[in-house]
Amino acid sequence: MIEAILPAGVVSAELFDDPVDAVLFPEEEQAVELAVDKRRREFTTARVCARRAMAALGVPAAPVVPGPRGEPRWPAGIVGSMTHCAGYRGAVLARAAEVTAIGIDAEPDQELPEGVLDVIARPEEHGLLRELRGHPAGVSWERLLFCAKEAVYKAWFPLAGRWLGFEEASLSIDPDAGAFSARLLVPGPRVAGREVTGFTGRWTAGDGLILTAIVIPAGHPAG
Known part of the structure; x- marks a missing residue:
């Protein structure tokens, strides 16, 4: 499903349930040794997906241990992102020489x-959502806004190494092109000698799910 919104040069793997025979590396086991069953299953299956994506890149299987803010620590020379929600686990990887x-x-x-939209949405985004509610796509636009902001944060953090609040990026959504863009409202990190001022991404929906993806090619700063 997610491959439909990914460019060339990246690989993906996804699962819609949790394999009973999945195993973790010892370092990963330590990270979830006190986790409840739901968290353990999400963590484990996401890493099954990551390992499958590594294989597609021709990279040996390796542990993916969470960093201080839960960010995945990838093998040298690899960049990627993982996600999970009810009924979905996925991973997208690429070589660092090709993707930033x-x-x-x-x-x-x-x-x-209830109450989440008021936390994540800026005033102008509330206006955007009012416009989108009349669109025939039948998507939960509020959830798509949240999903896109989560993708923005996951693309931002490896570059900036610091938190990005929901209120620090303003999003627009193209309901017909399956695309979105984010304008950063705080100074961004520098990539390829230029400041990152925003991100562009793609979205898709189906089978009760919404997926978003941002991929920044190497040498091409976002924004």
């Missing part, structure tokens, strides 16, 4: 829990 950063997210195509 990746951010993906998956969400159920359902309305956000």
Whole structure:
């Protein structure tokens, strides 16, 4: 499903349930030794996907241990992103020589829990959502906004190494092209000698899911 919104030069793997025979590296086991069963299953299956994507790149299987903010630490020379939600686990990887950063997210195509929209959406984004509600696509636009912002953060963090708040990026969504863009409202990191001022990505929806993806080619700063 996610391959439909990815460019050439990246590989992906996804699963819609949790394999019973999945195993972790010892370092990964340590990261979830105290986790509840749901968290352990999400963590494990996402890494099964990561290993399958590594194989597609011709890279030996390796542990993917979370960093201080939960970000995946990839093998040298690899960039990637993972995501999981109810009914979906996925990973997208590329070689660092070809891609600078990746951010993906998956969400159920359902309305956000009460109160969440007020936390994640800026005033202009509330206006955008009012416009989108009349579109015949039948997507939960509020959830898509959240999903796109999560992809933005996942693409941002490996470049900047710091938190990006929901209010620090303003999004626009193209409902017909399956695309979105994010304008950063804080100074961005420098990539290829230029400041990153925003991101562009793609989205898709189907089978009760919403998926978003941002892929920044090497040497081509976003924004």
